[in-house]
Amino acid sequence: MKYWRKPLDTDTIEVPKGKVYILENRCKGCKFCVEFCPRKCLEVSTKFNEKGYHPPVLKNEADCIACGFCELICPDFAIYLEEKGTRPAGEVKKKSEEVGAQ
């Protein structure tokens, strides 16, 4: 997220951390999770699953904010996540600026 000024409560609010699990053999390669992750955490892997699709893979676990959209938007129950605590918002912002996302 690029801000024109730093939000006043950046250092006080906590953003969730998520751990993503992928059930590779259920994936049908629709790419919804990759495309609609707000943090661009996922990418299409090069490996093939049982049915010949390329399942997603988590690029960087640190980027995940446990929004749960991948779990919701996956048509195949092939991806889910668990919240693994929180971290300060400031930390998250720095990470995404590094990656140059959004």
Added chain:
Amino acid sequence: MSPDILTGEHFINGNTASAEGAIAVGCRFFAGYPITPSTEVAERMSRRLPQLGGTFIQMEDELASMSAILGASWGGAKSMTATSGPGYSLMMENIGLGIMTETPTVVVNVMRGGPSTGLPTLVAQADVMQARWGSHGAYEVIALAPASPQEMFDMTVRAFNLSEQFRLPVSVLSDEVVGHMTEKVVIPTQDKVPIYARRKPKEPPSDSYRPYQADADGVPPMANAGSGYHMHVTGLTHDERGYPVITAAAQKKLIQRLCDKIRKNRDKIIQYTEVDTEKADVIVVSYGISARTSWKAIRTCQKHGMKVGQLKLDTIWPFPEERIRELAGMVRGFVVPELNMGQIVYEVERCAAGKCKTVLVPHPGGEIHDPLDIYKAIKEVAK
């Protein structure tokens, strides 16, 4: 406050008697669509069920009525509908669903002149083969044929019990004359009405529950929706789990069981009434109102010295093949009066297998037979 069962002697018409029979055996859900000559059943239910805490709903058409009674059965209620020819045709697809999903329910068809709109207010008996084969696919059915308001009461009770025992929709094939005639009907006390309680699963809900795992008689116990069993019910060919399995092997297993559960229990289902058939030369095989019309002809024949008897079919399906085969070896012939152009006669002929004559006395409907026509046919066969 209206009592559940109207014990006592009544002077009511066949349709009303059928409704009261349903109530006596525990039916508390009716979904139907008005169609002459069955409307009195719906109207009676619309009056009685709200008094008894039951559900009456007039649906938008017969397709909806048939679907609704299947749904209600899964909801745990004993359910029924009443219709006539055109409505029965519309119900066929969902009768198939009821057979495939093994859903107990009762369909009363008060037959009238057809095909198509035909004679809405006049009698016929032309839906008999339709009751057997009207839906698509391979299956067995049960159909009863009352010939009086008393029988409409008794056979509606029996229809519910058979439907619960064998888990399928059972048809009561009445006709306009029987439905509309007013006669004495004796309704017994509640304890004298046999009620077959739905067989529930013995084991508690679990992952290993198999909704379509049959008992020894070929019929699986039935769990109602909302009781925690989480069953899947589908019209697709399925296995014991109830899940669709689109293979020939699954089809063979399922269809064989659905047919066997009726075929192997024929002795429990088939009923007929024989009068004067011992040593008879000619036997009149008939059902419904035609069985009563035949009596005039039979008595006249007997007065003229002929040995004539009657086999009245109380259940039309399954057809009493064994008895017909037996009798075929003992008589000169069968006379089959039906208010159609020939339906049950072919079953009789098939079972007689050429051992004796089979003569049809057809009538396209609109009125009952002239007993003289039946008399003439009997005389012809007796020659």
Added chain:
Amino acid sequence: MSDRCAKDEHPDDASTVHRDTSGVGGVHDHDHRKEEHTHPMDFLLRPGRIPHIWCTGCGLGVVLTAFLNGVKKANIPYDDVSVVSGIGCTGRIAGYIQLDSFHTTHGRALPFATGLKLANPKLKVSVISGDGDLFAIGGNHLIHAARRNIDMLVLCVNNFNYGMTGGQAAPTTPVSAKTQTSPYGCWEHPFNLPYVAAASGAVYVARWTVLHAKRLVESIAEALNHRGLSFIEVISQCPTNYDRSNKGGEALDLMHFFENKTVVRNGIDPKDADIGLYTPITCGKFVDIQKETYDCGYDRMCTLAKGGKK
């Protein structure tokens, strides 16, 4: 119309995925994998039936996820939930849900559900079916169920064609859209589903797309707890048939279309929410009213019947 060309090829005994998916090819030595690998929704899915039969990128999987999440969010005891579906791709949804589920005949899910609900009012009944099943063959039942205001949820997945049978035109197919039975472009006026539902008497009417998954879950939860007939239309892509015939692109392109070309306008008159061929889609909650439900009216009448008053 029927499941004649069903894509259901699960061999009877070789279930591809058990509830516990460890050891079924999906587990690798990767730090994203758990030892015992179960999706949090697996307890509501029938064992051995996932992966489901729907095509890659079909929105139905999202509808299934959203429905199960909606039921969870609405706090309804699972034993009380009954799902009734018809025939078609959407109709197959009942076969995946590990609750009392009924896969009935084409178009007749609503009257079946009516009977089910009236016989056992404790049940929370949802009808989930497609646009053709609910509005063509089942159209009559839809308008009457809405008119009666039976207390149930009707979730209609609209993919603008009959998908299961190969992509024929449906009453929702927009003018000029190509389908298997309109190869030169559809010439019939389509239905506006929320308009039909609202006009027939539905008390809760909403439309979302499969992209709006979060709003869909909330809407489903809201609708399940709303007394009366609730109707939610969910627009879905059909990448194999409709969208391929009309060159809408891959599933992902359609999802972007839903992202970019939808307008959320809550509370508008549903008659203003027509949909054309890849024209902007208006979503939102259009109707949210209270009206005496069927069972309340019936109970009222029963009191009269028992009291003997005419």
